[in-house]
Amino acid sequence: MRDLSLHLLDILTNSISAGATVMNIEIVLDKANDRLKMSISDNGSGMSEDFLKKVTDPFSTTRTTRKVGLGLPLLKEMCELTGGSLLLQSTLGIGTFVDADIVLSSIDRLPVGNTGESLAALISTYVDRDFIIRFQSIGENESIIDTREIRSKLDGVPLSDPEVYLFLSQYIWEQQINILGGI
């Protein structure tokens, strides 16, 4: 993966597969503590304790097309390369929380990339799910984008509309740059 936004897209497809209807995404810049945090919490089916233990092993997956699953293992590796860590919490029937703790100044830290493109692809495909995205720079400012608000503004025009897709892609990207800067 070339940047964090691609990891984000990948991890969110896990939430979708787990039947999540609401996904909370936070990307938080904490300059004072030299940290970049990306977290996703969903209300999907969750994982059993057994599966949670082995989920960052590339040879465990729920997919049926092949026997390897690289999404979480790749994210975990990236976090650890920077000196950070990946925290996973999950409860069957409740949901899952993925928290990537990344060292901001590490030379191995990937750039954030364009989260707008990642989220626009998801929002326009999974039009009946809700995504709440929060960018924050601790001690400075924050921005929240909520598909429930967008859906009500659109008044029946589907989120899959191509104009909406391109608007969201650009809008989310601008909010990201505005809050996090070009990191």
Add this chain to the structure above:
Amino acid sequence: MKSMEELLEIKNKAKVDMSARNQSGKRIVVGMATCGIAAGARPVMTALVEELKIRGVNDVSVTMTGCLGLCKFEPIVEIIDADGTKCTYIKMDANKAKRVVAEHIINGRPCEDLSIASANI
């Protein structure tokens, strides 16, 4: 800088030509599991949506899907016609995506050199 107010314009515009939409029944699907994403599927999806807009095509949907089971040929794009006929394009990039929109979607001539039929499996 984009503002949320633009959504109202998009809404009003979309409501006017809503009747013309989604009648071709054509769908474009982009494989976007770990394999697809790592191979560059996201810029392909963006290029498809942008090119369709540039060419004024608003009756073809573009969505993402999971792993199609052919990871070594990612990024994979499938074009599914109203009658269910499927054309699978492999090893796509943004430029190939634009070509597929022009030749397959607009002109109705599948790009055989980009399709899986051209691959040595």
